[in-house]
Amino acid sequence: SQTIHQWPATLVQPVGSPLSLECTVEGTSNPNLYWYRQAAGRGLQLLFYSVGIGQISSEVPQNLSASRPQDRQFILSSKKLLLSDSGFYLCAGGGALGTGELFFGEGSRLTVL
Amino acid sequence: DAKTTQPPSMDCAEGRAANLPCNHSTISGNEYVYWYRQIHSQGPQYIIHGLKNNETNEMASLIITEDRKSSTLILPHATLRDTAVYYCIVLYNQGGKLIFGQGTELSVKP
Numbered sequence: 001s002q003t004i005h006q007w008p009a010t011l012v013q014p015v016g017s018p019l020s021l022e023c024t025v026e027g028t029s030n031p032n033l034y035w036y037r038q039a040a041g042r043g044l045q046l047l048f049y050s051v052g053i054g055q056i057s058s059e060v061p062q063n064l065s066a067s068r069p070q071d072r073q074f075i076l077s078s079k080k081l082l083l084s085d086s087g088f089y090l091c092a093g094g095g096a097l098g099t100g101e102l103f104f105g106e107g108s109r110l111t112v113l
Numbered sequence: 114d115a116k117t118t119q120p121p122s123m124d125c126a127e128g129r130a131a132n133l134p135c136n137h138s139t140i141s142g143n144e145y146v147y148w149y150r151q152i153h154s155q156g157p158q159y160i161i162h163g164l165k166n167n168e169t170n171e172m173a174s175l176i177i178t179e180d181r182k183s184s185t186l187i188l189p190h191a192t193l194r195d196t197a198v199y200y201c202i203v204l205y206n207q208g209g210k211l212i213f214g215q216g217t218e219l220s221v222k223p
Contacts, residue, residue, distance in 0.1 A: 004156075034211055044157070044200075044213040090156055092211070094204075102147065102204075102211065104156035 002027040006091045006105030013112055019064075019078040021108050023091030026072070031093040033074040035066055038088040050074060086112045116140070117201045122218040125195075131188040133217050135201030138182040145204045146177060148186045150197040151216070157200065160186065191221045 006023045013019060025031050032051050036044040046059045048066035056066050063082050067075045074091060091105040118136040125131040137146060145164050149157040161168055161175045163184070168175040174187040188195055198216040 032211075036213070043215050046212060049211065088154065092157075094211070102149070102159060104158075106156045107154070109154075 002093065002103045004091055004093055004103045004105040006108055008108060009106065011108060011110045013081050013110065015083055015112055016080045019081050019110070021076040021089055023074040023105055024072055025093045030071060033068065034092040035074065035076045036090040036092065038090065044090065081112045083112050086110055116203050116212060117214040119201055119214055119217045121215065124220050124222060125191045127193060127221055127223050128190055131191040131195065131219055131221070133186040133199050133219065134183065136183045137201070137203050140181050140203050146184050147202040147204055148173070148175065149200045149202065151200065152197045193221050193223065195219065196221045
């Protein structure tokens with residue numbers, strides 16, 4: 001079965017510092033991969049998605065970027081964090097378009113101070 | 114924009130069936146309907162998905178209307194542990210985008 005590993009689980013960073021959240025996938029190849037953010041309460045905002053290596057689509061203009069250097073690796077980054085980047089970040093992956101279960105990591109809670 | 118509409122909150126008595134509705138009036142023929150739930154501060158958990166036929170698994174049943182413009186997730190015997198936010202998602206064929214709506218916060222009460 002597919003599993004998503006995401007780390008770190010918790011991160012406290014000062015404003016202006018860089019960020020790197022990493023996500024890896026096991027149990028499948030060529031998954032679609034997603035980064036979401038949950039700022040407060042519920043509501044998952046799609047940040048980036050990728051249908052293959054080096055293919056990144058950005059959903060909202062922001063201070064963040066994403067990269068997919070390998071088929072099963074998805075990285076969320078920032079050069080300089082803002083207070084508004086605080087939130088709960090989730091990596092998700094799925095199989096072929098329109099089919100299959102979607103798998104989520106356990107999330108990374110980022111607090112920017 | 115999310116392509117699904119759900120009520121923001123619902124209550125259900127423990128042991129009774131919870132019926133969570135979702136509208137997806139712009140769904141196209143090859144798009145699936147997925148249901149997930151999220152317990153506070155955890156990653157979403159897959160529940161069930163379907164295309165046009167009704168589906169049932171050990172967790173829930175999914176009823177999709179014949180025109181596919183709406184669906185209902187049914188938890189047959191809700192327990193306190195079913196208290197969570199439930200998301201109805203339409204998985205697009207084009208571009209791989211997976212968009213969540215605001216979900217329904219289900220509170221199961223004793």
